[in-house]
Amino acid sequence: MPPIDRRRLLRTSAGVAAAVAVADTAIAQTPPITHSLTGKAPPPEVTRILAHYAATAKVDAIPDAVRKEATRTLFNWVGSAVGGSRQDAPSHAVAALGPFSGPPQASLFGRHERLDALHAALVNGISSHVLDFDDTHLRTIIHPAGPVASALMAFAEYRPVPGVDFMTALVLGIEVECRMGNAVFPEHYAMGWHITGSTGVFGATAAVGRVLGLTSEQMTWALGVAASQPVGLKVQFGSMTKSFHPGRAAQNGMLSALLAQQGFTASEVAIEGFDGWGQALSTRHDWHEVTDGLGAHYEVALNTYKPFACGIVIHPALDAAIQLRTSGNLKPEMIKTVALKVHPLVLTLTGKTEPKSGLEGKFSVYHAVAAAFVTGRAGEQAFSDATVQDPVVVALRKKVTATVDPAIKPDQVDMLITLEDGRTLHLFIEHAVGSQKQPMTDAQLEDKFAGLAEGILPADQTRKLMDLCWAVWSLDDVGAIGRAGASIKAG
Amino acid sequence: MPPIDRRRLLRTSAGVAAAVAVADTAIAQTPPITHSLTGKAPPPEVTRILAHYAATAKVDAIPDAVRKEATRTLFNWVGSAVGGSRQDAPSHAVAALGPFSGPPQASLFGRHERLDALHAALVNGISSHVLDFDDTHLRTIIHPAGPVASALMAFAEYRPVPGVDFMTALVLGIEVECRMGNAVFPEHYAMGWHITGSTGVFGATAAVGRVLGLTSEQMTWALGVAASQPVGLKVQFGSMTKSFHPGRAAQNGMLSALLAQQGFTASEVAIEGFDGWGQALSTRHDWHEVTDGLGAHYEVALNTYKPFACGIVIHPALDAAIQLRTSGNLKPEMIKTVALKVHPLVLTLTGKTEPKSGLEGKFSVYHAVAAAFVTGRAGEQAFSDATVQDPVVVALRKKVTATVDPAIKPDQVDMLITLEDGRTLHLFIEHAVGSQKQPMTDAQLEDKFAGLAEGILPADQTRKLMDLCWAVWSLDDVGAIGRAGASIKAG
Structure with a gap:
């Protein structure tokens, strides 16, 4: 059977709808034809390479400085989630979705309700972004922690995850998320996508897939399912749906990893393939940004934190x-x-x-x-x-x-x-505090955290929560952070 | 403050990332600038117009022939969902997500498990599409029922919905979904989007929003939240994720409507606005396909059904x-x-x-x-x-x-x-059976349904289920169809 020029099939305009309608289901089950018609060299196997890395990278390979920045990333995220927890956006989400929640598997930062892990990931993701006070990967404007940490923390309360495993997954999830951003920014962003949600799904997927112990093949499917669920448009800026983006990305990522664990299949070229994520969501895709130098450097090391609650x-x-x-x-x-x-x-x-x-x-x-x-x-x-x-x-x-x-x-x-x-x-x-050349100190991060938690958690609880965050790599069960960040009484 | 040329800001390439990073959060909260820079006439207020129609259209306006085709649409969808219910895709989804499910609010066609309404919408949507045997809106190749009916049926078991209300919502949901498709097909499809998932979210949102009784403003927000959650890439064809698309679209739609009901805000120009759905997801957007002639004709009347389980x-x-x-x-x-x-x-x-x-x-x-x-x-x-x-x-x-x-x-x-x-x-x-010029008869639809249900439901249960479907407009509680379609014992 000769390769089918499906692009041409779709772009001949007149009468095309009928032909497409006839062909649709049959096309549906033909293997993807990857760039065989463009004459260009095929892209690397982005989905498989990224999945294999996320599934198999060794924790020992992560340098101390990277670990430290990952800890600061988690710390700043927890503070942000506590600080935003009483805003209308998370409150409305809890009110809307509570009746559909499963068992009370996970806590919500700054709140007394407990939800199933999927819903908790959504709500914590909303809380952590609603004040626009979370972290920033400056090259892509991705707010890295929201999708990845929200998914991981909810999962860690569902099934205990040791600190080393949790933080390795956080590092790798942010790596996946930001590398995807590096490959498509700024064109992808200019098209209208709120990049934190659209690439965040991949990060959350990789992170939860990692703590689930997915094989490389399962991780490939997981990233594939994730590719079909991008979240977030910039038109939402100024509405509650902006903060929904990292939350839903977290939830979609956890869902994707859980499905793949059960053998739910997806395209193994979902990111780079014909009719895949890259084609549909960006006019630029430099896939070598994703596949080259994996493990040689870490995007989380480039993370920054805002000292002030404004642009x-x-x-x-x-x-x-x-x-x-x-x-x-x-x-x-x-x-x-x-x-x-x-x-x-x-x-x-x-x-x-x-x-x-x-x-x-x-x-x-x-x-x-x-x-x-x-x-x-x-x-x-x-x-x-x-x-x-x-x-x-x-x-x-x-x-x-x-x-x-x-x-x-x-x-x-x-x-x-x-x-x-x-x-x-x-x-x-020369360089404002919070910029990459003048990062916030740990003490400044603590001041920020304490300011965010003021009026939401008692001071001694905030102190204990901060200490747990700093100690995250050595915890037996990171779920302890989620539980320590919940409010004891209704706010 | 003069209008900001955000497109140019993003497209000047060198050094742009830094400037964008600086501007991001501030931009985040400026009102959307709608096409003020293109020199073209602004698009109609697509999101608000569509929302107002879906929230306020009168059931009496729907002609009998349209009602009849909507009934056939529901009938064919139920049969398809029963027929696909034991495939690996829905089985894996139930295994993966069961531990996170809320109260057993809704049945699954052809299965004995009960899940919360959001998860039930997902699984029934998967079942109804996994055999590629569902309905087709020929102009856009949308499979209309999957996203819309899956959301509605799960909701109707959560909270009883009379037949008239249910079917009005089905007609309006399919109207919203297919009009969105008409506005962007075929370019949107050619970009890589599996249009059933990407426009299906809007249909499911409108349908559930309708039975929830959302105001026009709430419906506008609901469609806005939906715009941030498109589902589905054609690269997935041949994997289980293809059937995931209508299921997740159904679930996203229900979620969007539930959030909006609680006052969760979204952009009110999310579909047509700058940095909105149309800009990000299609190179063509003929918004008049969405806004003109609402109520004068109905897309569900153009629906077709496949007699054979193949392309x-x-x-x-x-x-x-x-x-x-x-x-x-x-x-x-x-x-x-x-x-x-x-x-x-x-x-x-x-x-x-x-x-x-x-x-x-x-x-x-x-x-x-x-x-x-x-x-x-x-x-x-x-x-x-x-x-x-x-x-x-x-x-x-x-x-x-x-x-x-x-x-x-x-x-x-x-x-x-x-x-x-x-x-x-x-x-x-001259025209194959199942084409628009040679539609399947009701008797042929019954044969198809019975064939799909064979080996899954007992024949007398299938007969009762078909009778309920034909009688849907007069039912006091359409949830009865969902319950009648469940399997009594594990399959």
């Missing part, structure tokens, strides 16, 4: 404000003017001069800087309605000016403060 | 074989030769001369015709390993020849039989 475009200004506030022991009434030189995107994206609500405050560099001077922080509370409307903050906001300077890079700012007593304070931020 | 490319030959077998009272030993003139696709897709297995038999017009002569049927049994290897069938297969005739249309065949006694029998099929 990172204004992080340099917040960094400067908090540094000068501390070093100058400044009170709001001491400040006469604050003059900023900023990257052009700052005013394009956050140039709102008269914000009225907390959400609008996130789009006002003027408010953000003023709130940081007044409170010394720029966590979620700095962007509450109350803070945005606080007369002290409003008064200071009016003293802040910002001018665009093309010489200022995205992670830089120049801040000049003139005090009422005539003194001036000047600071140039 | 429809060989249906004309099977139709001819069964007609001549009956009219000539033929026995296999009477036949000397069978000469077919066929459409070119028949040999391209089903030209296998020496099939060894049941699956290979589906790709052999020679086997299919021989089996039809021997057994008088071409149901799933005709494509079993045993039938393909049956010496009587093999002997007859070798007497079948087929030549391509460009004058033969896809739903036509010319068959000339020469008998051992020298007589010849000739039949030209």
